[in-house]
Amino acid sequence: MKYISTRGKVAPIGFIDMFLMGLGEDGGLIVPETIPTVGAEQLKAWSGLSFQELMLQVFSLYTNGEIPEEDLRKLVEDSYAGFTSPDVLPLTRIHDGLSVMELFHGPTFAFKDVALQFMGNLYAYVAKKRNEVINILGATSGDTGASAISSVRGKEGIQICILHPNGKVSRVQELQMTTVQDENVLNLSVNGNFDDCQQIIKELFADVPFKTKYHLRAINSINFVRILAQSVYYFYAYLQLPETARASGVNVSVPTGNFGNIFSGYLAKKMGVPIRQLVLATNENNILERFIREGVYKPEGFRSTHSPSMDIQIASNFERYLYYFCGENAAEVSARMERFKAEGQLTFDAEEVARIQRDLTAHSVGNEECLATIRKYDEQYGYLLDPHSACGVAAYERAGDKSEGAFVSLATAHPAKFDEAIRLIGIEQKFPERISELFDKPQRQVIVDNSKEEIAERLVDFYRVSQ
């Protein structure tokens, strides 16, 4: 298995090189040359496997033997040892028609831990085995940053700098990132929004001499390893359903912002998980819904919502979807992305929209609907959703055909991370101890302008000092 770029100008590379490259050096996103498939018999044989065993099976299809099996097993076991549920990602039945897959039992209470605990360990492994310098650079709307920091804090040979939008993450998310005192962690709080942070890191990654000189590594979903690790929970969700329930496949409702969560499902489907509908749930930042319903991919005004981690306009993984949509034609992807850069939008004709709608359905969930969904599920089912998971459940409610296949909605964060929204509906929740103890700790962060140059200077200083 080799890896190539959606823009076609990266010579095929192996698994570890792909992991280290992060963003393609031609500005595209890395994808596998071919997607391996898992037949129905094989899938059946995997039922009953733990999440860790499933992860090993899926990764073995992609790692080319570059990581010996016993090393991969240890990496996987270590990565999920800190999850508090024995099932790692438990599937909870809400009612006959709906189950929720809880992806938030990791150390930072968000689904990002599923991939990032593993990636932190993998970076430490590669740093040691290949003597690589690992200087992680990431952008976050709150959860990726907290999770990535927790996965590498204090680890030898690794430095991490995370950009988050100043004042636009929840209080708990901010504390999870900024109360970490390890010297290998730098938090930059940017006067801008998440799209600004993501734009800056993408420009720094695209500056290949700078990236090479400072050994910049990615933890965001531009890194294909993130997507691959996330694809495993779609296998697990399907296989955890009772055999009768999954007999005609599964529908999955997916809160998404950067298109990473849902693209992982699209990949799992291509690998062979019998997913019927992939329902894309967004908040009021609804560029992805407009793309799917109307065939127009055009960023519009940024809105702050009750689900701040999905306050995203420009979705990184859109380009990966475009690649498959264009029949894996890199020249076509490059031309369309050039057009997007020049004109600020992409449009798709009626035949193309019909094709997109065969892959994905979409619902954007307004602030009021989000709160009403949290209230309803608390009152009727005694289940407290966080605002991102509530977008997923609201989209499930609005999804059209529910007659075939079981329905699973992904619960992507613990409600304690977003108490600002939960309080608005008058619910007082009890925080897990690991969250309540954050409020007494001192914070460490640097507030910076939304300026690539200023941020590059900070990075150079940080990497010099910490090496």
Ligand SMILES: Cc1ncc(COP(=O)(O)O)c(C=O)c1O
């Ligand atoms: C809690 C939560 N749910 C859902 C999402 C959506 O994930 P993605 O942007 O990777 O699609 C995010 C981050 O964007 C998140 O932090």
Ligand SMILES: N[C@@H](CCOP(=O)(O)O)C(=O)O
């Ligand atoms: N919601 C994310 C935004 C970054 O997305 P990623 O999946 O590319 O890391 C966050 O919490 O930071």
